[in-house]
Amino acid sequence: MRxxxxxxGYRPSRxxxxxRSKEMPLWQExxxxxxxxxxxxxxxxxxxxxxxxxxxxxxxxxxxxKDRVLVNKVVYDMRDPVRGEIVVFRGTDNWAxxxxxxxxxxxxxxxxxxxxxxxxxxxPGERDFIKRVIGLPGDKVACCDDQGRITVxxxxxxxxxxxxxxxxxxxxxxxxxxxxxxxxxxxxxxAGQMFVMGDHRSVSQDxxxxxxxxxxxxxxxxxxxxxxxxRFKSLTVPDVWKQFAQDHPAAAAGPSEPQPRREPQxxxxxxxxxxxxxxxxxxxxxxxxxxxxxxx
Numbered sequence: 001m002r003x004x005x006x007x008x009g010y011r012p013s014r015x016x017x018x019x020r021s022k023e024m025p026l027w028q029e030x031x032x033x034x035x036x037x038x039x040x041x042x043x044x045x046x047x048x049x050x051x052x053x054x055x056x057x058x059x060x061x062x063x064x065x066k067d068r069v070l071v072n073k074v075v076y077d078m079r080d081p082v083r084g085e086i087v088v089f090r091g092t093d094n095w096a097x098x099x100x101x102x103x104x105x106x107x108x109x110x111x112x113x114x115x116x117x118x119x120x121x122x123x124p125g126e127r128d129f130i131k132r133v134i135g136l137p138g139d140k141v142a143c144c145d146d147q148g149r150i151t152v153x154x155x156x157x158x159x160x161x162x163x164x165x166x167x168x169x170x171x172x173x174x175x176x177x178x179x180x181x182x183x184x185x186x187x188x189x190x191a192g193q194m195f196v197m198g199d200h201r202s203v204s205q206d207x208x209x210x211x212x213x214x215x216x217x218x219x220x221x222x223x224x225x226x227x228x229x230x231r232f233k234s235l236t237v238p239d240v241w242k243q244f245a246q247d248h249p250a251a252a253a254g255p256s257e258p259q260p261r262r263e264p265q266x267x268x269x270x271x272x273x274x275x276x277x278x279x280x281x282x283x284x285x286x287x288x289x290x291x292x293x294x295x296x
Contacts, residue, residue: 049073052088052130052222056098058198058205059130061163062086068227069130069235071220081133081194081215083152084241086222088130098129130222131206132161135187135195142186143208144170148287150197153248158240161199167258168201175201179209189192192216 042081054067063069063086071088081087135141135152142151149156168182175181182201189195193212198204209212224234 069222074221084237131196
């Protein structure tokens, strides 16, 4: 008796033949995947998280020159800033640029900066700054008390994050428009603004001499150092500010001083991101499914 081949007479279905005929070669699929990844990076950088390059030493030793931090761009759409947090913001016209490294104007350098800015890994603009929040609307900020500390609403703050030798000169008298002296007259933070300072007080040009900054100018909160890898760490609120917030939960602004807040942008910003993620996920799933069918 002749043995029967189980595959004898088998013919692929028309549907399966059509699927195979429509398969896109890898050299065509790869550019498409790269475009999808690039679009996702742009959307994430625009609405959620951005990498920020530290352009100066004004935040040493907390942040060193050329460190990279991740910045949460939606947190302040949901709540107000907190004293002690490190924030990235756009300076006002009074703020002098802090970028200290020369910038190449060669074509490839400009192209690299443009692409890097789109995906959120470029150096900051001249008007982008990173400082620590010291005072909120209504707070009275001054320096110094009898121990040489800054005071917020009359309370001296033990700033352990300021390294030895990194504080401003206590003996030098204050000079208008300069931050070289540790001393400055009491400032009442206006409604809708914040008082920020760098951790390296002897070199930082901050609110002491350049004035408070509108809260609406905040780009986001720096929450982790990611580069170089040996400096990976979270950027939490120091304990002294947590204790201060417990003892003084409200700023001193009166009811006659309304506190403008940033308009929430989360819903409108996340919608295109979610659509992109869904479409990308559908494409990836169909890509894997097609490959499995081919192997079968």
